[in-house]
Amino acid sequence: MTLLDQKRPPAGPAHPPEPPSRTASWLRDLALGIRFAAGGGREGWIRTLLTAVGVGLGAALLLVAASVPHMLDERSARSHARSETKISQSPDAQAKKSDSTVLRIEASTEYHGHTITGYLMRADGTHPVLPPGIDALPAPGEMVVSPAFGDLLDSPDSELLRQRLPYKVTGTIAQAGLRSPGELWFYAGSDTLTPATGGHRIAGYGKPGPADPMSPMLIVLIIMVCVVLLAPVAIFIATAVRFGGDRRDRRLAALRLVGTDIRMTRRIAAGEALFGAALGLLVGLALFLTGRQFVGYIEVWDASAFPSDLTPDARLCVLIALAVPFTAVLVTLAAMRSVVIEPLGVVRNGRDRGRRLWWRLLLPVAGLAVFGLGGRIDEYSVVNPYPIAGGAVLILVGLALLLPWLVEACVGRLRGGPVPWQLATRRLQLSSGAASRAVSGVTVAVAGAVALQMLFAAMNDDFNKLTGQDPSRAQFYSHSEIVRGDAALHTIKEFRATKGVIQVIGTIEAYATKPGKYAADDIQPTTSFTVGDCATLRELARITSCRDGDTFVAHPKDKEQAGWVDRTARKGKVVEFDSYGRGKPLHWTLPADSRTVEGRTDPLGEEHSGILVTPGAIDARTLPSAETVAQIRIDENVPDAAEYVRNTAARIDPGMRLGTVTSLERDRQYESVQTGLQVGATATLLLIAVSMLVSQLEQLRERKRLLSVLVAFGTRRVTLGWSVLWQTAIPVVIGLAVAVAGGLALGATLCWMVGKEVTGWWLFLPLAGAGASLILLVTLLSLPVLWRLMRPDGLRSE
Known part of the structure; x- marks a missing residue:
């Protein structure tokens, strides 16, 4: 025993090393994947950039969607700020005259299909209240206009509009006074406006009163519009994170060769996807911020917005920032479960284990069940949005999951055919997953659009009502509160002299009552009183003989x-x-020799009855609270005939209300929802086209060496071009079939839920045509890249 032995500590049991933290291993592997994505050379960066562009497009559209609540709030706030302050529930109530009150009358018009809104204004004192967006009330003969209206007035084609509004432009309405940058709005000054000529006195702006409640049917439509427009975006983002999967898997096989296990390999792949998704968020943010600066110049379906309106909600931004990377990691880990990565290669979708159908059918069935749990909705129901949105999402996502199984089952049975067909079908048989992913966005978008169109068609009668008007007898009608002794005759004369006018029915109308004292709960007998020449009265009643000074009593059929x-x-x-x-009230004696006649229906669909008199029987200037009314028929073959009519109306009375005779009246809220759907569908369709193109280019890049080999063996470029077309067309056709079937089922379920009958079973045809047109568009755009990849130098490798 030595001295060293005495100093050596006694031997004890060895403690095993502490296992590494699972969180630390996850973070280490994710960081390694990020390093591979960022430092993977040219090929790695190309794949990462493709993913970033795909995710960025989807993220930009999500940011736009997240800005919609703020945009609607801002538009509504500006609209309320310029609305008249209501002093009572009565729509005719006026403010008392003071130093700050203003008389105004609406002078809106139309020009070549554009609606122009404006007011004639006259101050009662030296300190008039001002609408938002202007610093001073325009003087008589002057007006302030919105920027878009100013541009329209300056256009060389607007000579008739300048004649209609002969005011000098002295200012521009600021953003605070406009709902959107494309709005056509003006305020003009007047020195002749009085309460007797229709002027309405107001005391302020900003409190328009409660808005009309929205119909439960429209709420259902809005929910479905949001789901249908956003579901393809989410699927596109999930597809984009899988770009370049084949090359990634081969690189992971090399990592397996140096000792990584399966779990570590999957975490590294998740890290690569996480980096691409994070970079995509930055690309999406850059696209959103850049595009927002130009949004004021873009008008889709008559809708536009100020750049400041597109401000996404902070909570939704956080949700997008977390959901997109989480989706990237989740989709990557799910995709890796169908791939066996070994040290010497990759085995993908082995024949012994095909795609299973049963679990793919569960989501659509579950969606229908959720709709059933939500119950039916009528016009008095309180709408619960969660069953509607949840059921629709389950059905649409279920269709996207069903598509890969169906594509694999269909292409697996294709045999023979021309060389391009065989090249396409063989490629789809070897790798149908990429094609299915590229088409899934089209499938979901078309299915949702079919369902929405069916729902719109079923609700059409509720929000589009027949007016009973006859546009073949007259195309315009006017109302003016300026009544002179010859007002009706003067109006007829002016309109008849207007270019393009064929016929005019002009009258002065008031209400006559039976004089006497009545209790509070009694109804005083009242009938209409109409003054017009003999030709006019014949249009309103069945009169055989007539001369000036005659009077009639017209009876309705009832x-x-x-x-x-x-x-x-x-x-x-x-x-x-x-x-x-x-x-003071006016008293007038109905002549005892007045003839009784039968009333007729005028072009506005109103059956005339009451007292009809010619101008010689009464001085119309003495009639209190009367209106000059004209119904005008034009020759629609005369260019700008409608604009000439509007110019005449503005010349007779700038405050004259000129309307259009139409047989169908559309609900404004319904029309607004439909416009929102059209705008969103246009943006989604563009996103789908870009997504298919990016996916197609990614697949061509993956097959660069294979294409070069085929060209080296003498394959013609036309043959390869047709094969690319068939590779795109076959999955799209199958996807459209799934979309039509799923969309019809979803649409029928929605119609059942709102208690409506399905009226449009064939509405899918235009949508299917739009989806099919994407095939040709994507193929044509990918041909230049295809020609470039089919070069012999594609066989070179390093």
């Missing part, structure tokens, strides 16, 4: 209503015209 007319229009008795606080 006998009960005819009795109500006779209670007021008593021949030889006095009728009264109420001045509504603007003076």
Whole structure:
């Protein structure tokens, strides 16, 4: 025993080393994958950039979607800020005259299909209230305009519009006074506007009163629009993170050769996808910030926005920033489960284990069940958005998951055919997954669009009502509160002299009542009182003979209503015209020799009844609260005939209300939702086209060596071009078939849920045509890259 032995500590049991932390190993492997993606050379960067571009496009559209709530709030706030402050529930209530009140009358018009909104204004004092966006009220003969309206006025083609609004432009309305940059809006000054000529006195802006509640049916439509527009974006992002999967798997096989295990390999692949997704978020943010600067110059379906309106909600931004990388990692790990990466190669989709169908059918079935749990909805229901959105998402995602199985099952049975067909089918048989992923976005978008179109068609009658008007007898009608002794005749004369006008029905209209005292709960007998020349009265009643000075009592077909007319229009008795606080009531005696005639229906669909008189029977200037009304028929073959009519109306009375005779009236909220769908569908369709193109280019890049080998063996470029077309067409055709079937089922379920009958089973044809047109577009855009890749130098390797 030596001295060293005495100093050596006694031997004890050896402690095993502590196992490494699972979190630390995850972070280490993810960091290694990020290093491979960032430092993988030219090929690695190409794949990463393809992923970043794909994810960036989707992220940019998600940021736009996240900006929609703020955009709508800002538009609504500006709209409310310029609305008249309501002083009571009565729509006719006016403010009391003061130093700050303003008289105004709406002077809106149309020009070549564009709606122009404006007001004639006159201050009551020296400190008038101002609408947002202007610093001073325009002087008489002057006007301030929105920038878009100013550009329209300066256009060489707007000579008729400048004649209609002969005011000097002295200022521009700022953003605070406009809903959107493309809005056509103006304020003009007047020195002739009075309450007697239709002026309405206001005391302020900013409190328009409560808005009309939105129909539950429209709420269902809005929910479905959001789901249908955003579901393809999510699927596209999930597809983009798998770009370049074949080359990635071969590189991971090399890592297996140096000692990594299966789990570590998958985590490294997840790190690569995480880096591509994070870079895609930055690309999406850059695209969003860049595109936002030009959004004011873009107008789609008459909708536009200010750049400042496109500000995404902070909570939604955080959700996008977390969801996109999480989706990238999740999709990558799920994809790696179908791949066996060994040290000497990659085995993908072995024949002994095909795609399973049963679990792919669970999601659509679950979606239908969720719809059933949500129950049916009527116009009085309180809408719960979660079953509607959840059911739609399950069905659409289920269709996307069903597509790979169906493509594999279909292409596996294809045999023979021309050389391009065989090249395409063989390629799809070897790798149908990439083709299915590229088409899944089209499938989901078309299926959702089919369902929405069916729902719109089923709800059409609720929001589009027949007016009963006859556009073949008249195309315009006008109302003016300027009544002179010859007002009707003057209006007829001016309109008849207008270029392109064929016929005019012009009248002065008021209401006559039976005089006397009535209890509060009694209804005072009232009937309409119409002044017009003989030609006009013949359009309103069945009159055989007529001369100036004649009077008539027109009965409607309904006998009960005819009795109500006779209670007021008593021949030889006095009728009264109420001045509504603007003076003393007028009394007039209906001649005892007035003839009884049968009323007719005018072009506005109204059956005329009551007292009809010619101008010689009464001085129309004495009628209180009367209106000059004209119904105008034009020759639609005369260019700009409608614009000439509008110019005449503005010349007769700048505040004249000129409307269009139409047989169908559309609900504004419904029309707004439909416009939003069209705008969103256009953006989604463009995204799908770009996604298919990026996916196609990625697949061509993966097959660069194979294409070079085929060319070296004498394969013609035309043959390869047709093969690329068939490789795109076959999955798209199968995807469209799935989309049509799924969309019809979803649409029928939605119609059942809202209690409507399916009226449009064939609405899928235009949508299927749009999807099919993407095939040709993507193929044509990918041909230049295909020609470049089919060079002999593609066989060179390092």
